[in-house]
Amino acid sequence: MSYNSLMAQQTFQPVDSIPYFPDIEKRVLDYWKKNKTFEKSLKLREKSPRWTFLDGPPFVTGLPHYGSLLSSIPKDVFGRYWTMKGYYFRRLWGWDGHGLPIENKVENELHLKRKRDIEEKVGVKKFIELCKKYVNDVSGDWEWYVDHIGRWVDFKNAYKTWDLNYMESVMWVFHEMYTKGFVYKGMRVSLFCPHCVTPISNFEVAMDADNYREITEASTIYKFKAAGEDNTYFLAWSTTPWNKLVTTALAVNPKLTYVKVKVNNENFFLAKSTLAILKSTDYKIVETMKGKDLIDKKYEPLFDFFTIDEGKEAFVVKGGDFVTADEGTGMVTIAPYGEDDMKLMQKENIHAELHVDEEGVMKEYVPKFGGMHYLDANEKIDEDLQKRGLIFRSDTYSHKVPTCWRCHTRLYYAPQDAWYVDVQKLKPRMKETNESVNWVPDHFKYGRFLKSMEAAPDWCISRSRYWGSPVPVWECECGERFVPGSIKELEERSGKKITDLHKPEIDDITVTCKKCGRNAPRVPEVLDSWIEAGSASFAERHFPFNPSTNSGKEKLEDFFPPDFISEYTGQIRAWFYVLHVIGASLFDSPAFKNVLVSGVILGDDGRKMSKNLKNYPDPKLMLEKYGGDALRLYLLGSPVMMGGDILISEEEYRNQVKDMLLILWNSYKYFVLYANQFNWKPIKSNPSQHLLDRWILIRLDETGRNVTAFLDAYDTPHAVSEIHLLVDDISTWYIRRSRDRFASGDTNALSTLHFVLTLLSRIAAPIAPFMTEEIYQNITGGESVHLTDYPIYETADDADKKLLGAMRTIREISSSGNAKRKEAQLSIRQPLSDLTVTSFWPMPTELSQSEAEQYEQIIKEELNVKKINWKKSKDEKLPISVELNTTITAELKDEGDARMLIRKIQGLRKKEGMKLDEPIVVYAPAWPASFESQIKKKTLARELKKGIELSVKRIETP
Ligand SMILES: [Zn+2]
Numbered sequence: 029m030s031y032n033s034l035m036a037q038q039t040f041q042p043v044d045s046i047p048y049f050p051d052i053e054k055r056v057l058d059y060w061k062k063n064k065t066f067e068k069s070l071k072l073r074e075k076s077p078r079w080t081f082l083d084g085p086p087f088v089t090g091l092p093h094y095g096s097l098l099s100s101i102p103k104d105v106f107g108r109y110w111t112m113k114g115y116y117f118r119r120l121w122g123w124d125g126h127g128l129p130i131e132n133k134v135e136n137e138l139h140l141k142r143k144r145d146i147e148e149k150v151g152v153k154k155f156i157e158l159c160k161k162y163v164n165d166v167s168g169d170w171e172w173y174v175d176h177i178g179r180w181v182d183f184k185n186a187y188k189t190w191d192l193n194y195m196e197s198v199m200w201v202f203h204e205m206y207t208k209g210f211v212y213k214g215m216r217v218s219l220f221c222p223h224c225v226t227p228i229s230n231f232e233v234a235m236d237a238d239n240y241r242e243i244t245e246a247s248t249i250y251k252f253k254a255a256g257e258d259n260t261y262f263l264a265w266s267t268t269p270w271n272k273l274v275t276t277a278l279a280v281n282p283k284l285t286y287v288k289v290k291v292n293n294e295n296f297f298l299a300k301s302t303l304a305i306l307k308s309t310d311y312k313i314v315e316t317m318k319g320k321d322l323i324d325k326k327y328e329p330l331f332d333f334f335t336i337d338e339g340k341e342a343f344v345v346k347g348g349d350f351v352t353a354d355e356g357t358g359m360v361t362i363a364p365y366g367e368d369d370m371k372l373m374q375k376e377n378i379h380a381e382l383h384v385d386e387e388g389v390m391k392e393y394v395p396k397f398g399g400m401h402y403l404d405a406n407e408k409i410d411e412d413l414q415k416r417g418l419i420f421r422s423d424t425y426s427h428k429v430p431t432c433w434r435c436h437t438r439l440y441y442a443p444q445d446a447w448y449v450d451v452q453k454l455k456p457r458m459k460e461t462n463e464s465v466n467w468v469p470d471h472f473k474y475g476r477f478l479k480s481m482e483a484a485p486d487w488c489i490s491r492s493r494y495w496g497s498p499v500p501v502w503e504c505e506c507g508e509r510f511v512p513g514s515i516k517e518l519e520e521r522s523g524k525k526i527t528d529l530h531k532p533e534i535d536d537i538t539v540t541c542k543k544c545g546r547n548a549p550r551v552p553e554v555l556d557s558w559i560e561a562g563s564a565s566f567a568e569r570h571f572p573f574n575p576s577t578n579s580g581k582e583k584l585e586d587f588f589p590p591d592f593i594s595e596y597t598g599q600i601r602a603w604f605y606v607l608h609v610i611g612a613s614l615f616d617s618p619a620f621k622n623v624l625v626s627g628v629i630l631g632d633d634g635r636k637m638s639k640n641l642k643n644y645p646d647p648k649l650m651l652e653k654y655g656g657d658a659l660r661l662y663l664l665g666s667p668v669m670m671g672g673d674i675l676i677s678e679e680e681y682r683n684q685v686k687d688m689l690l691i692l693w694n695s696y697k698y699f700v701l702y703a704n705q706f707n708w709k710p711i712k713s714n715p716s717q718h719l720l721d722r723w724i725l726i727r728l729d730e731t732g733r734n735v736t737a738f739l740d741a742y743d744t745p746h747a748v749s750e751i752h753l754l755v756d757d758i759s760t761w762y763i764r765r766s767r768d769r770f771a772s773g774d775t776n777a778l779s780t781l782h783f784v785l786t787l788l789s790r791i792a793a794p795i796a797p798f799m800t801e802e803i804y805q806n807i808t809g810g811e812s813v814h815l816t817d818y819p820i821y822e823t824a825d826d827a828d829k830k831l832l833g834a835m836r837t838i839r840e841i842s843s844s845g846n847a848k849r850k851e852a853q854l855s856i857r858q859p860l861s862d863l864t865v866t867s868f869w870p871m872p873t874e875l876s877q878s879e880a881e882q883y884e885q886i887i888k889e890e891l892n893v894k895k896i897n898w899k900k901s902k903d904e905k906l907p908i909s910v911e912l913n914t915t916i917t918a919e920l921k922d923e924g925d926a927r928m929l930i931r932k933i934q935g936l937r938k939k940e941g942m943k944l945d946e947p948i949v950v951y952a953p954a955w956p957a958s959f960e961s962q963i964k965k966k967t968l969a970r971e972l973k974k975g976i977e978l979s980v981k982r983i984e985t986p
């Protein structure tokens with residue numbers, strides 16, 4: 029028979045013995061692209077109910093890393109899953125490209141050191157052009173990664189935060205928030221980066237623990253001389269010498285107890301509970317009072333180079349609830365560079381002197397220190413005060429300080445005349461809308477999310493930068509504002525055509541003030557890019573301006589709030605939070621229904637992944653080596669999918685190949701081998717009554733049911749583990765105990781395995797899309813597993829449960845029997861006469877007669893025994909005990925020897941390269957005579973002859 033005619037006989041494509049998964053995945057990828065399978069899967073569900081998804085856009089800077097792959101994987105799993113379940117699941121990629129990261133890249137390209145160089149040396153127009161060019165250039169690299177992890181997503185129509193349409197929707201969002209009274213302009217203190225010269229949101233810093241730096245610096249107790257009292261001082265504690273220059277008030281807690289103590293010739297005021305700071309110094313309490321009694325006492329300023337604004341107070345003690353006696357002296361210095369400070373100054377009408385410029389440099393009018401960087405001035409200021417005897421004591425102090433998430437410059441709090449979202453006003457609404465959100469894992473709902481929401485300050489949304497959506501406010505000198513909600517509205521008011529909302533063009537647009545008729549310019553700031561990320565639900569669809577919305581085809585409730593979003597824990601304070609703020613302020617609605625929060629993948633040393641530390645394997649190399657399914661199985665099966673952090677492990681990644689993919693592959697290969705050998709074809713037939721066939725089908729049902737329940741709950745680790753268990757059951761029990769049936773071409777066994785592999789492909793398709801596609805296409809001839817429906821399972825009936833229970837017991841007896849054999853050092857080929865199973869529960873009484881016989885048969889074959897004795901124990905606690913009869917009679921010995929000889933002969937045949945059906949002559953030193961005919965039959969030996977050693981010979985055909 030020629031090779032070609034042999035192939036023609038085969039039903040299925042032969043399967044590689046040693047598969048290389050990345051190559052198989054490449055073939056599948058090419059097929060998907062050529063066949064447009066993804067597009068077809070969407071088309072198929074075009075008219076179906078929607079399952080809406082919102083993609084959190086990655087920043088365009090940099091290459092994809094494990095973090096970006098990690099968040100892409102569940103987005104793909106649930107996209108495929110809900111599509112197979114019959115929903116239309118739109119999947120649009122997005123790009124986040126405004127803001128500091130891009131500006132920093134361009135600044136670096138231009139070798140700019142300071143923000144002012146952008147305007148003075150480059151010009152805003154050119155700078156913005158370079159930003160545009162930068163964001164439009166990057167992104168190509170992502171497609172390779174996204175393809176190779178098997179993610180189906182629409183790249184071609186990706187939304188970009190810097191597109192005109194997107195920006196118009198952001199303008200609309202701002203307008204809505206402003207009109208509803210949730211945006212205000214005001215002087216507030218917020219974190220400030222003196223390098224980027226812009227305020228920074230507290231959550232931008234809090235997103236990543238690496239944004240905090242541990243430092244040690246001076247902690248000083250200053251002496252502020254009480255006015256009109258000789259040798260009497262207020263002792264106040266501070267770690268910021270640079271703002272002692274402008275300390276215009278001291279604060280005490282009105283409720284705390286303070287004392288005036290005499291030490292040598294001097295008197296000091298401090299909180300009573302802080303007396304320990306005087307250490308062993310001899311002191312005498314002269315007077316005791318409450319904090320409120322100190323209020324309005326005056327002191328002499330440490331520096332007096334500035335004049336006090338008319339009508340303002342200065343150099344006076346005030347009361348503040350925020351003052352504690354936990355650290356220092358229970359008395360603190362007040363300057364406009366702190367949140368509590370500023371609030372107190374505004375409340376008490378205290379003069380605020382701003383002596384540091386926007387780059388963190390002391391202004392020129394400051395004597396001695398003008399021109400110095402604020403941190404450089406610290407030591408010199410303390411020296412000066414020391415010389416003047418105004419320092420009580422100086423220590424060092426270690427604490428964590430926030431740094432800029434972009435340039436890692438240390439941040440400080442500075443007053444900003446900026447635009448804020450009134451988060452305080454929104455909080456009650458936000459708490460309420462959080463109630464209906466399904467958080468996975470659920471502890472974030474009332475844990476980290478609620479806690480950080482409760483603690484959130486008002487959100488500073490304006491940035492004194494260039495590359496971003498404009499703050500859409502035109503403000504007249506008279507105070508009147510124009511806040512357009514669309515480009516059309518702006519065009520009508522300005523009389524100009526608007527084609528770009530970016531700086532500097534947008535700054536050329538002015539409007540006429542409705543109140544006084546003057547020309548009103550736009551305010552100079554751009555929006556925090558988080559406003560854009562938080563507007564994604566609307567802006568990615570150009571809502572409410574797109575034609576579908578206007579024609580009434582697309583309504584808000586068709587896509588908002590989205591059914592599903594997913595990102596990592598860092599976004600709890602960031603993206604999830606800003607979406608939530610905007611959802612609550614615009615529609616009094618939650619911003620999403622289900623949110624899956626993944627954890628963080630750390631380097632193999634437990635630190636953040638870092639190129640310099642080389643503490644992680646290159647993701648591209650890994651994908652090329654082990655493939656995308658293995659990465660998916662690794663991550664989807666790990667606690668990182670339940671908000672936990674994991675250390676990257678190449679070993680665990682690799683193990684997915686060995687422990688899961690190869691095992692499944694071998695079962696598939698096994699099926700194809702025998703199906704082809706016996707020319708088996710899928711035909712409809714009555715379900716097999718064989719116990720093992722019935723069992724594996726029930727296990728398949730059970731797995732399908734459980735995986736569905738877990739995926740419905742967005743729980744991938746349990747879904748993966750269910751699939752894993754079934755793959756193991758197929759290989760290590762079902763096939764293992766059905767070998768003889770497969771080897772003889774048993775139709776029931778082949779049909780059952782075919783059915784199991786087909787359904788398993790569909791169940792596991794969202795999790796391991798490549799491997800399941802490969803198997804499904806070959807064994808069914810179908811177009812794609814991803815175009816099929818997800819199997820639906822009903823609840824298990826009692827008979828099924830009984831059978832599952834029975835098989836569990838069989839396997840328990842088997843493994844216990846095998847352990848006993850090992851203990852007695854008895855080869856599995858040595859038959860034994862009987863074994864005794866003792867248990868409290870009589871077995872196997874719950875099964876029918878024929879079932880019970882098959883049940884026994886499985887154990888007998890697995891343990892190679894002739895007979896099973898069932899014994900009932902009186903001991904309730906005894907589950908199962910297994911005893912082997914290890915007496916080997918001469919007859920059993922012969923049978924065992926014969927089986928071992930057969931195995932050796934088969935081994936030799938293989939070694940000599942003989943075909944399985946080739947007749948041979950066997951030479952052997954000895955063999956059990958009573959088994960001679962069986963040996964000959966099993967090994968296809970024509971003759972069994974005496975020889976010095978065991979050997980096999982071909983029969984030469986004449
Ligand atoms: Zn910075």
Ligand SMILES: [Zn+2]
Nearest residue numbers: 504506541544
């Ligand atoms: Zn006006």
